Amino acid sequence: MYTLYYGRGAASLAIHAALHEIGVPYQLAEIDLDAGQQRSPDYLRLNPQGKIPTLLIEGQPFTESAALMLILAERHPQSQLAPAAGTLARAAWYQLALSLANDLGNNFRLWFYPSDIGSSEGDAATRGAIRQRIEAAWERLDARLAANGPYLLGEAFSGVDLMLTMYMRWSRNMPRPATDWPALRKYADMMRARPSWQHVSHVEALSDW
Ligand SMILES: N[C@@H](CCC(=O)N[C@@H](CS)C(=O)NCC(=O)O)C(=O)O
Known part of the structure; x- marks a missing residue:
């Protein structure tokens, strides 16, 4: 049994969808980020960094969305989350998961939390540089x-598609959202129609996107 501590639309979104894809039982615990619940003593005991997501696996807390995707794929080899262990397709999948987390996850963190590097929303030069890095990733x-296509691994859907869809969603209010790129737009339409994505959008009450 799993318990996912999630915030609406946050870095937990891909893991929420992955749990639905696997089809295992899981519980959800909502953390209201706007209310600062990620800094409550109870939550900090689970995740001292005060970030979302945290996944309880057999009662033990684990964090970092990309790592959680890798862990779930390993624990559920029959799921569609990753190609078979030991194959070259699996190697390509690891590469994608890590590069998405580095090229998009880290830059989005800086975009949404500029204070992490002592910057501010008004620091145009730094924000311009972060934006450029995110847009370069969309280009690639x-x-x-x-x-x-149609998926990141070609013909087969996998968990990295859930990661990419989550990151693309985060760009929706940026000057150039990911859906400005034609193949990404088509991809977003396909992924948003996926039952797991429809499910998490409904449960997390995500009205936009
Ligand atoms: N690298 C982490 C980033 C987690 C993260 O920054 N989560 C955000 C929400 S998307 C968060 O917890 N924000 C609240 C805060 O930092 O106070 C991951 O992918 O799990």
Whole structure:
């Protein structure tokens, strides 16, 4: 049994969808980020960094959304989350998971939390640089999907598609959202129609996107 501590639309979203894809029983515990519940003593006991998500696995807390995707894929080899262990497709999948987390996850963190690096929303130069890095990632991913889609691994859906969809959603209010790129737009339409995505959007009451 799993318990996912999630925030609406937060980095927990891909893990929420992954749990639904696997089809195992899980519980949800909502953390209201706007109310600062991630800094409550009870939550900090589970995740001293005060970040979302935390996944309880057999009662033990684990964090970092990309790591949780890897852990779930390993624990549920029959799921569609990752290609079979030991294959080259699995190697490509690891590479994608880590590069999405580094190229998009880290930059989005800085975009939404500029104070992490002592910057501010008004620091145009730093924000411009972060935006450029995020847009460069969209450019690469758009080319990849146009050449070898419809999923990141080609023909087969996997958990990295849930990660990418989550990151794309986070760009919806940016000057150039990911859906400005044509192959990414098509990909978003396909992923948003997926039952697991529809389910998490409904449960997390995500009205936009
Ligand atoms: N690298 C982490 C980032 C987690 C993260 O920054 N989560 C955000 C929500 S998307 C959060 O907890 N924000 C609240 C805060 O930092 O106070 C992951 O992917 O799990």
